[in-house]
Amino acid sequence: MIVLGVNIDHVATLRNARGGKNPDPLSAAEVVYRSGAGQVVCHLREDRRHILDQDLMDLLSWGKLPVNLEMALTSEMQEIALSMEPQLVTLVPERRLERTTEGGLCLNHELIGKIREFHKLSSGKKIPLSLFLDPDIEMVKKGCDLGVEQIELHTGPYANSFFRSPDKFEMERLIECSLYIGSSNVRLAMGHGLDSENLLPLLSIPDLAEVNIGHSIISRSVFIGLSAAISEIQEVLAR
Numbered sequence: 001m002i003v004l005g006v007n008i009d010h011v012a013t014l015r016n017a018r019g020g021k022n023p024d025p026l027s028a029a030e031v032v033y034r035s036g037a038g039q040v041v042c043h044l045r046e047d048r049r050h051i052l053d054q055d056l057m058d059l060l061s062w063g064k065l066p067v068n069l070e071m072a073l074t075s076e077m078q079e080i081a082l083s084m085e086p087q088l089v090t091l092v093p094e095r096r097l098e099r100t101t102e103g104g105l106c107l108n109h110e111l112i113g114k115i116r117e118f119h120k121l122s123s124g125k126k127i128p129l130s131l132f133l134d135p136d137i138e139m140v141k142k143g144c145d146l147g148v149e150q151i152e153l154h155t156g157p158y159a160n161s162f163f164r165s166p167d168k169f170e171m172e173r174l175i176e177c178s179l180y181i182g183s184s185n186v187r188l189a190m191g192h193g194l195d196s197e198n199l200l201p202l203l204s205i206p207d208l209a210e211v212n213i214g215h216s217i218i219s220r221s222v223f224i225g226l227s228a229a230i231s232e233i234q235e236v237l238a239r
């Protein structure tokens with residue numbers, strides 16, 4: 001069964017819009033748990049536009065679901081991750097002016113060195129490490145060579161192209177990279193831009209272990225509630 005990670009960043013975004021307590025990301029996590037999803041995902045950004053440090057602390061002490069912490073590889077975030085010990089760390093690129101994560105990591109010489117260093121430390125704390133990568137086979141090969149526990153393929157371009165027809169290119173890139181990741185014994189995750197419609201074709205990809213979905217679930221929950229929005233995705237996953 002593919003694990004569904006529900007990204008609750010936008011619950012915090014809404015809370016932050018008024019600066020009060022509501023809606024509370026921890027209450028959202030409780031709904032995620034009761035709806036049977038497998039993990040809570042959150043991105044602690046340098047500018048703290050979504051969740052705050054205290055939210056992360058609360059989620060980790062609540063402890064009913066594993067927390068997948070998305071973060072940039074800055075020294076501040078490394079310190080937070082190593083001291084708070086989430087169940088999974090996903091490294092993402094981060095640019096201050098972006099509206100959301102816009103692409104995968106660019107694994108250049110400098111970043112590879114930093115990831116190796118951080119991976120030694122995270123392994124020492126038994127925190128599995130995931131890399132968010134574009135479905136670019138050369139990048140994926142470099143990611144697998146790093147010996148990380150997971151690679152999350154960026155499905156944003158696939159999701160954007162979903163309604164253009166015929167456009168098999170994005171799907172083919174995902175399949176090629178997935179097969180390589182699977183054959184390297186690295187756990188395969190996917191995320192970004194996924195919803196109940198574009199998710200279905202991805203389920204035929206062998207070795208897909210996890211999907212992380214935020215925006216479409218939180219958007220849908222405005223109309224039908226969070227629990228029902230999660231159930232819609234789970235119905236697709238169960239097909």
Ligand code: PXP
Pocket residue numbers: 007009043070090092100101132152190191192193194212213214215216
């Ligand atoms: N996976 C990663 C690594 C992300 O950065 C995001 C966005 O925060 C998601 C999944 C979820 O993307 P979306 O909100 O478009 O579902």
